[in-house]
Amino acid sequence: MPSLGRLHLITDTRPGRHPLAVLRAALGVAGSDLVVQVRVTDEATDREAYDLAGRVLALCAPYRATCLVNDRLHVALAIGAAGGHVGAHDLPVDAARRVLGPQAVLGATAREPVTARSAVAAGASYLGVGPCHHTSTKDGLPDPIGPTGVRAVVAAVDVPVIAIGGVTVARVPALRAAGAYGVAVVGELSAAADPARVTAELLRGLS
Numbered sequence: 360m361p362s363l364g365r366l367h368l369i370t371d372t373r374p375g376r377h378p379l380a381v382l383r384a385a386l387g388v389a390g391s392d393l394v395v396q397v398r399v400t401d402e403a404t405d406r407e408a409y410d411l412a413g414r415v416l417a418l419c420a421p422y423r424a425t426c427l428v429n430d431r432l433h434v435a436l437a438i439g440a441a442g443g444h445v446g447a448h449d450l451p452v453d454a455a456r457r458v459l460g461p462q463a464v465l466g467a468t469a470r471e472p473v474t475a476r477s478a479v480a481a482g483a484s485y486l487g488v489g490p491c492h493h494t495s496t497k498d499g500l501p502d503p504i505g506p507t508g509v510r511a512v513v514a515a516v517d518v519p520v521i522a523i524g525g526v527t528v529a530r531v532p533a534l535r536a537a538g539a540y541g542v543a544v545v546g547e548l549s550a551a552a553d554p555a556r557v558t559a560e561l562l563r564g565l566s
């Protein structure tokens with residue numbers, strides 16, 4: 360399995376956002392260091408998810424950037440993505456691993472050490488850990504765990520920890536200092552006036 364990129368861009372399909380334009384800008388700066396996670400709303404149809412994922416994969420391919428699909432592992436398989444990401448309401452990690460196969464990149468959400476260890480034992484190759492900070496991008500999340508919560512998970516596992524939730528350029532250094540291998544962002548890039556510049560700043564903080 361190739362080494363995982365440190366900057367994870369999650370597609371923002373909310374009205375008024377432009378996920379493919381943001382992706383093009385980020386790819387131009389991050390290239391093969393970028394991991395793109397295709398995430399659509401729960402209301403989106405599988406066909407919509409499949410169409411977006413196919414377009415994302417086609418954009419990633421020339422750069423050899425990694426394309427993952429959130430939740431819908433059949434879509435990941437159908438487009439030939441590198442893998443997927445699952446959380447508490449998706450397929451269990453061991454089932455997801457069986458679906459995707461042994462070589463796939465498989466991310467799992469974990470918010471504290473016990474679930475983190477279970478996810479790794481079940482086959483997760485990286486963990487998405489958060490919410491690190493308050494975010495308005497997703498409803499219904501528990502209270503933020505901050506860099507301290509990230510540090511606790513990092514100490515419990517031996518796979519890359521990707522910090523998520525309210526990640527900004529300014530917050531990257533503290534998350535890295537807590538042991539996060541990388542970060543996943545939605546709003547910091549999708550709302551940026553200049554996503555290429557913000558990508559460069561995020562990468563600088565991760566290097």
Ligand SMILES: Cc1ncc(COP(=O)(O)OP(=O)(O)O)c(N)n1
Pocket residue numbers: 367396398429430444445446447448449466467468486487488497521523543
């Ligand atoms: C990198 C990363 N970490 C966490 C999540 C959240 O996944 P999940 O808990 O399944 O929630 P949804 O994203 O499906 O709403 C993630 N997607 N990526």
Ligand SMILES: Cc1nc(C(=O)O)sc1CCOP(=O)(O)O
Pocket residue numbers: 468488489490491493494495496497500523524525526543544545546547
């Ligand atoms: C999709 C998602 N999952 C989270 C979790 O903590 O599990 S936080 C989140 C949204 C992250 O968006 P932003 O970078 O705009 O805060």
Ligand SMILES: [Mg+2]
Pocket residue numbers: 429430444445446447448449
């Ligand atoms: Mg999910």
